[in-house]
Amino acid sequence: MKRLPPWAKKRLGPASSLHEMKSILRKRNLHTVCESARCPNIGECFSKPTATFMILGDVCTRTCGFCSIDKAAKPLLVDPDEPRNIAVTALELGLKHVVITSVTRDDLPEGGAAQFALTIKAIKDNISGILVEVLTPDFRGDFKALSTVLEARPDIFNHNLETVPSLYPLVRPQADYSTSLDVLRKAKASGVMTKSGIMVGLGETAGEVKMVLRDLFEAGCDAVTIGQYLRPTRANLEVVEYVTPEVFKEYEEYGLKTGLKYVYSGPFVRSSYNAEKLIGPK
Numbered sequence: 380m381k382r383l384p385p386w387a388k389k390r391l392g393p394a395s396s397l398h399e400m401k402s403i404l405r406k407r408n409l410h411t412v413c414e415s416a417r418c419p420n421i422g423e424c425f426s427k428p429t430a431t432f433m434i435l436g437d438v439c440t441r442t443c444g445f446c447s448i449d450k451a452a453k454p455l456l457v458d459p460d461e462p463r464n465i466a467v468t469a470l471e472l473g474l475k476h477v478v479i480t481s482v483t484r485d486d487l488p489e490g491g492a493a494q495f496a497l498t499i500k501a502i503k504d505n506i507s508g509i510l511v512e513v514l515t516p517d518f519r520g521d522f523k524a525l526s527t528v529l530e531a532r533p534d535i536f537n538h539n540l541e542t543v544p545s546l547y548p549l550v551r552p553q554a555d556y557s558t559s560l561d562v563l564r565k566a567k568a569s570g571v572m573t574k575s576g577i578m579v580g581l582g583e584t585a586g587e588v589k590m591v592l593r594d595l596f597e598a599g600c601d602a603v604t605i606g607q608y609l610r611p612t613r614a615n616l617e618v619v620e621y622v623t624p625e626v627f628k629e630y631e632e633y634g635l636k637t638g639l640k641y642v643y644s645g646p647f648v649r650s651s652y653n654a655e656k657l658i659g660p661k
Contacts, residue, residue: 567599
């Protein structure tokens with residue numbers, strides 16, 4: 380097992396902030412990807428406070444090799460109170476930028492797209508001037524499901540490619556690179572700002588990363604996040620390489636040179652990390 384270099388280590392943060400945020404979430408039966416995916420930024424984000432709300436439960440129907448979200452249990456029933464509870468919590472926390480993601484629910488009609496739409500509406504109906512960002516699964520390429528989300532008018536539409544195409548059989552065995560690019564193209568055609576993210580350190584080459592950045596630009600993507608893959612549990616894929624900060628900077632500069640409007644690249648960058656700061660003055 381590779382040892383963590385200094386730039387890949389991060390302190391958890393104050394326990395009091397973690398406890399307070401978790402208490403707020405638990406009293407309304409809400410989930411966050413911050414907790415379920417064991418994000419290394421949880422201490423920082425929960426102390427701000429901010430969080431990425433995860434709808435449709437905390438059990439996924441796919442078996443991606445990088446993700447620690449539960450895949451063994453039976454998926455939860457859709458909670459009809461979830462959209463309102465998220466809106467109330469976002470209001471209580473004073474959030475100006477809310478990120479909504481989900482587990483992948485291939486067992487539900489349209490992959491649960493209706494719950495995304497209801498959550499977007501609940502937030503916007505209750506909080507004036509708030510920005511809503513969604514981070515969706517691929518909905519198996521079902522553009523009707525995608526349209527359900529887009530018609531609710533999120534301010535930012537995010538769908539992660541996660542890795543380079545050659546690693547999909549290992550990292551995203553139930554997904555398809557071309558389908559994910561098509562999801563982003565369709566979203567962009569609706570006029571919404573689009574965003575995607577990838578992890579590095581899984582065995583990809585620099586050339587493959589740069590090819591993905593070009594593909595994203597050609598698909599009309601506006602913003603890209605690039606972060607270091609960190610193994611969340613022993614059941615997940617091992618880290619092949621800890622990418623240096625200098626290489627992250629190189630990827631950022633290359634992406635901007637390619638024509639992407641925003642590139643946020645660094646060891647601890649995650650798809651929704653500092654999401655409110657990515658789209659703003661440089």
